[in-house]
Amino acid sequence: MVQFFFEVLIGGLLSGIMYSLVALGFVLIYKASGVFNFAQGSLVFFAALTFVGLQEKGLPFAAALVATLGVMIVAGLLIERLVLRPLVNQPPIALFMATIGLSFFIEGLAQLLWGANVRGLDLGLQDEPIEWIASRTGINVSKFDLVAAGIAGVLVTGLALFFNRTRIGRALRAVADDHQAALAVGIPLQQIWAIVWAVAGFVALVAGLLWGARNGVQFALTFVALKALPVLILGGFESVQGAIVGGLIIGASEKLAEVFLGPYVGGGIEGWFPYVLALLFLLVRPEGLFGEKIIRRI
Amino acid sequence: MLYREAGQFKSTYAADAAIFPIRQDRIAMAILLAVAFVAVPLLATPYLFSALLIPFLILSLAAVGLNILTGYAGQLSLGAAAFMAVGAFAAYNFVLRVPGLPLLVAFAGGGLVAAGVGILFGLPSLRIRGFYLAVATLAAQFFILWALTKVGWFTNYNPSGVITAQPMAIFGQPIATPPAKYLLVLTIVALMALAAKNMTRGNIGRQWMAIRDMDVAAEVIGIRLMRAKLLAFAVSSFYCGVAGALYAYAYLGTVEPEAYSLDLSFRILFMIIIGGVGTVLGAFLGSAFMILLPLGLSLVVHFLDDTLHLGVASSVASNVELMVFGGLIIVFLIVEPHGLARIWQIGKEKLRLWPFPH
Numbered sequence: 001m002v003q004f005f006f007e008v009l010i011g012g013l014l015s016g017i018m019y020s021l022v023a024l025g026f027v028l029i030y031k032a033s034g035v036f037n038f039a040q041g042s043l044v045f046f047a048a049l050t051f052v053g054l055q056e057k058g059l060p061f062a063a064a065l066v067a068t069l070g071v072m073i074v075a076g077l078l079i080e081r082l083v084l085r086p087l088v089n090q091p092p093i094a095l096f097m098a099t100i101g102l103s104f105f106i107e108g109l110a111q112l113l114w115g116a117n118v119r120g121l122d123l124g125l126q127d128e129p130i131e132w133i134a135s136r137t138g139i140n141v142s143k144f145d146l147v148a149a150g151i152a153g154v155l156v157t158g159l160a161l162f163f164n165r166t167r168i169g170r171a172l173r174a175v176a177d178d179h180q181a182a183l184a185v186g187i188p189l190q191q192i193w194a195i196v197w198a199v200a201g202f203v204a205l206v207a208g209l210l211w212g213a214r215n216g217v218q219f220a221l222t223f224v225a226l227k228a229l230p231v232l233i234l235g236g237f238e239s240v241q242g243a244i245v246g247g248l249i250i251g252a253s254e255k256l257a258e259v260f261l262g263p264y265v266g267g268g269i270e271g272w273f274p275y276v277l278a279l280l281f282l283l284v285r286p287e288g289l290f291g292e293k294i295i296r297r298i
Numbered sequence: 299m300l301y302r303e304a305g306q307f308k309s310t311y312a313a314d315a316a317i318f319p320i321r322q323d324r325i326a327m328a329i330l331l332a333v334a335f336v337a338v339p340l341l342a343t344p345y346l347f348s349a350l351l352i353p354f355l356i357l358s359l360a361a362v363g364l365n366i367l368t369g370y371a372g373q374l375s376l377g378a379a380a381f382m383a384v385g386a387f388a389a390y391n392f393v394l395r396v397p398g399l400p401l402l403v404a405f406a407g408g409g410l411v412a413a414g415v416g417i418l419f420g421l422p423s424l425r426i427r428g429f430y431l432a433v434a435t436l437a438a439q440f441f442i443l444w445a446l447t448k449v450g451w452f453t454n455y456n457p458s459g460v461i462t463a464q465p466m467a468i469f470g471q472p473i474a475t476p477p478a479k480y481l482l483v484l485t486i487v488a489l490m491a492l493a494a495k496n497m498t499r500g501n502i503g504r505q506w507m508a509i510r511d512m513d514v515a516a517e518v519i520g521i522r523l524m525r526a527k528l529l530a531f532a533v534s535s536f537y538c539g540v541a542g543a544l545y546a547y548a549y550l551g552t553v554e555p556e557a558y559s560l561d562l563s564f565r566i567l568f569m570i571i572i573g574g575v576g577t578v579l580g581a582f583l584g585s586a587f588m589i590l591l592p593l594g595l596s597l598v599v600h601f602l603d604d605t606l607h608l609g610v611a612s613s614v615a616s617n618v619e620l621m622v623f624g625g626l627i628i629v630f631l632i633v634e635p636h637g638l639a640r641i642w643q644i645g646k647e648k649l650r651l652w653p654f655p656h
Contacts, residue, residue, distance in 0.1 A: 036432075082628075087635075093571070094635050096374075098627070098628050100564060100627070104624030104627070105628070111617045112614060112617040112618065230433065233433045237430075265448070268444060275434070275437035279437045282422060282425065282426045297514070
């Protein structure tokens with residue numbers, strides 16, 4: 001029983017890191033431009049589909065990876081140029097709606113280019129339990145999940161350092177705080193946004209590869225974004241660390257709830273449990289765990 | 299020339315505060331209502347009723363409801379469809395379990411139950427704001443649909459989950475033909491839109507707008523935030539609930555959770571953004587736009603396909619439609635962020651001077 005509990009817990013924590021990976025894309029853009037980018041899920045889908053599509057065309061793994069990265073960066077730059085720049089100084093809800101429109105566009109484009117078939121994606125990692133741990137403790141830990149968690153960890157550390165320790169990172173935070181003030185002190189707004197969208201494209205690629213390898217590359221990948229939202233509100237929209245901690249909490253509690261609570265209420269609670277959990281959390285801390293404290297003045 | 303209010307003097311406060319203070323507006327509205335109630339039922343085809351007019355009116359009503367919450371009170375919600383589902387299922391259960399209950403009472407009951415659920419999910423709005431609240435309303439969307447699917451009592455233990463809505467009748471008159479359904483929907487929508495227009499012009503509407511513009515300031519000048527916010531959730535959910543009941547009874551003919559997916563919530567949100575946030579007119583314009591756009595797109599794609607003999611596969615066509623749809627929304631937001639209602643407003647200003655330049 002205890003063994004089973006820990007197995008579920010660890011599985012949940014590891015899948016939570018996968019959520020964090022998607023949430024990270026949201027945080028990046030929100031932090032830098034105050035835009036709640038609903039299209040992040042579609043970008044994940046687009047990245048995975050492009051990678052698989054290029055591989056089918058005969059490109060080797062590394063070449064496909066580089067090409068997809070290029071495509072994602074170009075996509076990020078185009079989004080910044082064509083969608084965000086004309087909408088500067090619009091209310092946040094208008095920007096949010098624009099990104100929903102964008103997500104329709106990207107989904108249509110991805111399927112138009114590569115077709116809507118479900119495809120497999122092989123990263124050379126097996127989704128099998130690690131024998132060394134299984135034989136000693138009796139707990140099954142998936143090798144794939146562990147590696148995915150490692151990649152996410154590296155990515156997050158890198159981004160956290162980037163945001164807190166570099167000049168560009170500081171400029172990013174200034175832009176997030178106040179567009180006009182940042183412009184006034186001479187921060188090149190457009191350049192900063194271009195960088196952020198390119199990085200968000202890169203994060204989407206990593207998330208797309210890992211999720212695609214796990215669940216197959218299919219349209220359902222876009223719903224991964226819906227999994228990332230409760231992670232976001234739990235951790236706070238502006239916090240990279242929050243995305244990770246939120247992901248761990250959501251992943252673990254979701255799996256535990258599904259396994260131990262689900263049978264009593266008819267199952268399928270994975271869809272809403274994270275949201276209700278995050279909602280309860282918000283009642284105590286309205287800006288999420290690591291979000292910036294909201295100070296309101298008249 | 300025609301649209302000029304010069305010479306129309308008001309001698310009472312009542313006349314000054316009238317809902318249509320300009321005579322030309324009153325005439326235009328009367329003509330519009332006459333066309334909608336008399337000319338359309340005589341002229342329209344059954345296809346036009348069931349594919350365009352009825353969904354247009356019902357979704358307009360839902361958009362009016364969401365506009366009260368999001369446009370007037372400033373509480374962004376992504377769960378409008380869930381409240382529609384509550385209304386539909388509540389109305390279904392009222393008709394099923396209370397024999398002899400008049401249909402309109404059942405619809406109103408559906409709306410009231412939705413209002414109650416709306417207040418429940420509106421409670422977090424007292425603590426959280428902005429996008430945090432928007433994501434929190436997704437909790438309503440997912441939880442309500444899950445509950446409607448899993449709890450057998452709501453669906454009367456129907457194994458398939460797709461329930462045929464009971465036949466509609468008012469005062470013993472069956473409402474089965476498309477024109478009859480249209481008239482029923484039109485009457486309800488017209489009355490509720492009028493009520494919404496008056497509510498938003500009055501005391502409570504101004505309180506909502508004050509909260510939308512800055513809630514701390516509103517609180518300081520003596521607006522009771524809790525009461526006004528929860529009222530916004532209740533009224534909005536009531537509108538959505540009635541719209542949901544109509545959607546099930548007058549449009550789909552079935553009561554099923556799948557009809558009220560997140561997709562529908564987004565579509566209703568699009569309607570108010572494209573139509574114009576914070577206007578009742580905008581809800582109708584946006585709804586018309588969102589109903590006509592996919593139809594127009596597929597017509598254009600088919601036309602191009604036929605004339606140019608491209609031999610476009612249907613999957614390609616649907617993807618192109620998706621892209622154009624998304625692209626148009628972005629273009630729209632860039633070109634006119636205040637929506638169709640604003641264009642209408644500008645048009646009226648122009649009309650006032652026409653044909654003179656100044």
